[in-house]
Amino acid sequence: KLELTLGLVKPDVASKPEVVKAIREAIIKKNFYFANTRMLTLSQADAESFYGEHKGKFFFPELIAFMTSGPIFAHVLARDNAIKEWRALMGPTKPSQARKDAPQTLRAQFGTEDTFNAVHGSDSPMSAAREVGFYFPDFNVDEWFVKQ
Ligand code: CMP
Numbered sequence: 711k712l713e714l715t716l717g718l719v720k721p722d723v724a725s726k727p728e729v730v731k732a733i734r735e736a737i738i739k740k741n742f743y744f745a746n747t748r749m750l751t752l753s754q755a756d757a758e759s760f761y762g763e764h765k766g767k768f769f770f771p772e773l774i775a776f777m778t779s780g781p782i783f784a785h786v787l788a789r790d791n792a793i794k795e796w797r798a799l800m801g802p803t804k805p806s807q808a809r810k811d812a813p814q815t816l817r818a819q820f821g822t823e824d825t826f827n828a829v830h831g832s833d834s835p836m837s838a839a840r841e842v843g844f845y846f847p848d849f850n851v852d853e854w855f856v857k858q
Contacts, residue, residue, distance in 0.1 A: 715793045716785070716842050717829075724781050729828075740789075746849060793833070796832075799822030
């Protein structure tokens with residue numbers, strides 16, 4: 711079934727044109743469509759709100775500092791099973807683990823360490839709806855996520 715997910719290219723790699731290109735090509739090769747794309751820089755308040763579920767965790771301050779450190783790309787990615795397929799392409803959260811278990815993935819290839827893991831993806835249909843709505847407030851989330 712056709713599904714949407716939110717894909718972020720984080721500040722550690724969004725500033726490197728050759729990596730941005732490699733990620734875009736990997737996405738296309740896996741048969742995703744770019745339903746929408748934005749380049750933006752998160753404010754402190756935006757980052758804290760987007761990552762609200764991680765508030766209080768030990769890595770939260772570093773995560774917020776990182777995510778506000780420069781421009782990011784936000785993509786709405788579409789294909790069948792988009793949420794699961796995008797997570798498979800990203801690989802495990804920690805790049806060191808990704809390099810061991812899934813060396814072909816984006817985090818293995820382009821991430822550095824724990825927080826600096828190159829990309830983000832929604833983890834469920836509910837978070838996909840919230841996250842797409844967060845970056846694309848004009849996107850008709852109900853049309854896609856409820857009525858389908
Ligand atoms: P992401 O998939 O964007 O969701 C939360 C982010 O927090 C995660 O990617 C990492 O950037 C960061 N993160 C998650 N777990 C850890 C951890 N154990 N140590 C440091 N950073 C983490």
